[in-house]
Amino acid sequence: MNRKFRPGAVIIVTLACLYFLVPLYATFQFSLQMRRGELSFDAYRSVLSSDVFLRAFTYSVVASIAAIIVGVLLIAPTAYWVRLRLPKLRPLVEFLSFLPLIIPAVVLVFGQIRLFGSSSILPLTTTEIGTNTLVVAGYVVISLPYMYRAIDNGMAAIDISTLTEAAESLGASRLRTIATVILPNLRSAIVSGAFLTFSISLGEFVIASLLNRPAFGPYLVQLGEDRAYEPAALAILSFALTWVLMGVMQAFALRKPNQRWLRRRTSAAGKSST
Amino acid sequence: MSQLTLRSVFKSFGATAVVRDFKLTMRDGEFLSLLGPSGCGKTTVLRMVAGFESPSAGQIEIDGRDVTHLRPAQRNIGMMFQAYALFPNMTVGENVAFGLKVKGVGRDEREARVADMLRLIGLPDLGARYPFQLSGGQQQRVALARALAPQPKVLLLDEPLSALDAKVRVSLRTEIRQIQQEMGITTIFVTHDQEEAMSISDRIVVMNGGVADQIGTPFEIYNRPTTRFVANFVGTLNTFEVKVVDPALGRVTLADQPLTLSDRPLGARAGDTLSIALRPEALRLGRSDAHETTLPARIDDVHFMGSVIRLRAMMAGVPVSLDTFNRPDVPPPVPGSMVEVSLSGHEAIVLNG
Numbered sequence: 001m002n003r004k005f006r007p008g009a010v011i012i013v014t015l016a017c018l019y020f021l022v023p024l025y026a027t028f029q030f031s032l033q034m035r036r037g038e039l040s041f042d043a044y045r046s047v048l049s050s051d052v053f054l055r056a057f058t059y060s061v062v063a064s065i066a067a068i069i070v071g072v073l074l075i076a077p078t079a080y081w082v083r084l085r086l087p088k089l090r091p092l093v094e095f096l097s098f099l100p101l102i103i104p105a106v107v108l109v110f111g112q113i114r115l116f117g118s119s120s121i122l123p124l125t126t127t128e129i130g131t132n133t134l135v136v137a138g139y140v141v142i143s144l145p146y147m148y149r150a151i152d153n154g155m156a157a158i159d160i161s162t163l164t165e166a167a168e169s170l171g172a173s174r175l176r177t178i179a180t181v182i183l184p185n186l187r188s189a190i191v192s193g194a195f196l197t198f199s200i201s202l203g204e205f206v207i208a209s210l211l212n213r214p215a216f217g218p219y220l221v222q223l224g225e226d227r228a229y230e231p232a233a234l235a236i237l238s239f240a241l242t243w244v245l246m247g248v249m250q251a252f253a254l255r256k257p258n259q260r261w262l263r264r265r266t267s268a269a270g271k272s273s274t
Numbered sequence: 275m276s277q278l279t280l281r282s283v284f285k286s287f288g289a290t291a292v293v294r295d296f297k298l299t300m301r302d303g304e305f306l307s308l309l310g311p312s313g314c315g316k317t318t319v320l321r322m323v324a325g326f327e328s329p330s331a332g333q334i335e336i337d338g339r340d341v342t343h344l345r346p347a348q349r350n351i352g353m354m355f356q357a358y359a360l361f362p363n364m365t366v367g368e369n370v371a372f373g374l375k376v377k378g379v380g381r382d383e384r385e386a387r388v389a390d391m392l393r394l395i396g397l398p399d400l401g402a403r404y405p406f407q408l409s410g411g412q413q414q415r416v417a418l419a420r421a422l423a424p425q426p427k428v429l430l431l432d433e434p435l436s437a438l439d440a441k442v443r444v445s446l447r448t449e450i451r452q453i454q455q456e457m458g459i460t461t462i463f464v465t466h467d468q469e470e471a472m473s474i475s476d477r478i479v480v481m482n483g484g485v486a487d488q489i490g491t492p493f494e495i496y497n498r499p500t501t502r503f504v505a506n507f508v509g510t511l512n513t514f515e516v517k518v519v520d521p522a523l524g525r526v527t528l529a530d531q532p533l534t535l536s537d538r539p540l541g542a543r544a545g546d547t548l549s550i551a552l553r554p555e556a557l558r559l560g561r562s563d564a565h566e567t568t569l570p571a572r573i574d575d576v577h578f579m580g581s582v583i584r585l586r587a588m589m590a591g592v593p594v595s596l597d598t599f600n601r602p603d604v605p606p607p608v609p610g611s612m613v614e615v616s617l618s619g620h621e622a623i624v625l626n627g
């Protein structure tokens with residue numbers, strides 16, 4: 001391996017780091033300046049003690065978790081079935097899963113409002129529960145590309161049809177096969193998809209705003225118009241949350257199947273060799 | 275432990291007929307190989323027995339019970355795949371226990387059985403390992419143990435050795451055969467490797483284009499192939515054109531020398547030409563009183579293979595292979611030299627179609 005010092009490479013990496021870190025540092029610096037003449041966490045205190053913030057944040061967390069559950073229940077069986085029984089349809093399904101990246105969220109929401117508006121057969125927008133349902137459905141759609149990809153990649157890593165057939169030849173029902181063989185092997189993929197869905201949905205603005213729900217995204221924008229230091233503090237907080245989630249995701253992705261979170265000592269583990 | 279019967283099984287995918295009129299009766303504890311080139315329908319037959327494909331026509335019976343329309347999980351079969359079939363999220367022990375757990379076997383009995391199975395495959399200490407910590411050969415042994423643990427009626431193996439390297443392949447096939455005999459389990463083994471099939475099977479089905487060309491013991495398949503395809507696919511074959519002299523007595527001539535076929539060319543008339551085949555070991559180097567005819571041949575190539583030496587030569591206008599045993603006191607002929615080769619009509623195989 002050639003490990004020579006390369007000035008060009010170092011300059012590029014440094015520039016890239018600066019590009020990301022300088023704004024972040026500037027925002028952080030600014031968020032600490034709420035009290036005149038000294039650095040303080042007042043802006044953070046102000047944000048975290050605000051009822052409106054807590055309500056908006058809770059709303060978005062709940063909506064995101066709902067979107068994760070619906071997304072996994074919808075996408076995992078679909079991807080499984082397509083791989084197992086309809087492999088010819090995979091390119092089509094893959095294309096469909098990409099559509100939310102091409103079609104803007106605004107189009108999606110106007111579609112929802114037209115289809116489920118007050119004058120439609122199923123006027124979901126007239127009730128709070130109905131509108132919340134539309135928000136969650138919207139989140140499922142915008143996170144579809146990421147969730148589908150995560151789960152489908154997870155399935156590509158194992159031989160889904162051979163494992164299914166092996167389990168069935170041993171007498172397992174389809175349900176048991178999915179629960180004890182397929183899902184456990186997809187766990188890290190599903191966790192990745194879940195975290196991606198979470199971070200996309202949490203700060204989502206267009207859907208929540210157009211459907212007029214008190215979500216975190218619209219709150220952020222509103223705050224940005226009204227206040228100076230609090231938005232900076234919130235931006236830093238969101239950033240930190242995202243990084244924590246990324247870290248957890250990495251930990252799941254890198255985990256070997258024999259590593260339990262709580263290390264249970266198995267008697268013969270690793271003792272023997274061939 | 276069980277008999278398996280396939281009654282005129284057909285299978286088509288769309289308009290393509292993949293298996294045609296497949297008939298088979300297996301006795302208790304028999305080890306049968308499905309042998310044939312890639313794409314001839316071996317896997318499809320096996321998957322129909324397992325229940326992963328359903329026949330377009332025909333019946334499959336296990337112990338006299340029609341299982342044609344049962345799901346795989348209801349058939350009580352054990353299956354072993356080419357590779358990557360162990361459950362990656364489970365230890366070796368949990369993999370082997372899976373079928374027992376599904377059946378509702380209690381914990382104590384389960385653990386005892388798993389220990390037995392791991393001992394049987396020679397990996398008694400690896401129960402706590404995960405599949406990714408095992409070599410390919412070890413993984414396949416665990417797959418065998420997992421398939422056998424619930425004591426299935428029929429064991430189905432689809433080219434289980436083809437992903438392994440040559441040495442492991444040879445030792446593991448012997449081991450599979452030993453375990454099969456020990457447990458007395460009725461087994462179908464799919465392979466495209468004729469040597470593999472020959473060495474471990476009670477009987478072999480040679481398949482060609484979805485049809486069972488011939489069913490017989492390795493001895494019968496090798497020495498009395500009934501079709502040209504079987505003769506060519508199994509072992510090496512030297513084919514000659516002979517002229518019929520007297521069909522009733524089996525008299526023919528090869529390069530004007532007389533031969534008497536014990537395999538009578540039915541339907542042939544005097545003056546017809548006929549194809550016959552002789553295995554390399556039926557051609558004897560040198561003049562011999564025990565043989566009917568001697569022909570001259572020119573040696574082209576000498577392959578020293580240890581106890582056997584294979585010679586390639588031109589004889590009666592066609593290239594032939596012949597085997598001779600190595601004798602330390604007699605050096606083999608050199609390429610380019612002229613030799614005499616003895617042969618007999620009663621060792622010839624008459625090829626029809």
Ligand SMILES: Nc1ncnc2c1ncn2[C@@H]1O[C@H](COP(=O)(O)OP(=O)(O)O)[C@@H](O)[C@H]1O
Nearest residue numbers: 287290292310311312313314315316317318319
């Ligand atoms: N699910 C399927 N759909 C369409 N054709 C298939 C399917 N499975 C197998 N075939 C075709 O059937 C033929 C026999 O396949 P297979 O039984 O796998 O052969 P082998 O195991 O002897 O190599 C092949 O031509 C293959 O392309």
Ligand SMILES: [Mg+2]
Nearest residue numbers: 316317318433
């Ligand atoms: Mg095959």
